[in-house]
Amino acid sequence: MTTTTILSPATLAGLRDRVLADAGDADVTALEALAALSDAELSALYYGYAKAVQDEAPQTDLHERALSYAHGAADDLRVITAQVCAQVRAELTAALG
Numbered sequence: 001m002t003t004t005t006i007l008s009p010a011t012l013a014g015l016r017d018r019v020l021a022d023a024g025d026a027d028v029t030a031l032e033a034l035a036a037l038s039d040a041e042l043s044a045l046y047y048g049y050a051k052a053v054q055d056e057a058p059q060t061d062l063h064e065r066a067l068s069y070a071h072g073a074a075d076d077l078r079v080i081t082a083q084v085c086a087q088v089r090a091e092l093t094a095a096l097g
Contacts, residue, residue, distance in 0.1 A: 005091055011049045012091060015045060015049050019092065019096060042088060042092075043088075047073045051066070
């Protein structure tokens, strides 16, 4: 059985690294850090990392670009449905597990 994924490997790696860093900062497990993210926060991060991976600007850090895009994403987040957010959360959970 094939599982459909929506995250590119680079986007997934960026999100995974962000959650791992947040977990370390909060002294919790990665899955606890992921669970602490609201759907709106996760959607913004997903959008930010997807955009940052696409722009491939080598002179800046991926995480800095992603957070910049995430902060400016309010209007664009309307296209990220609850179903998409649930899929992102499931893929990230699998990557962290």
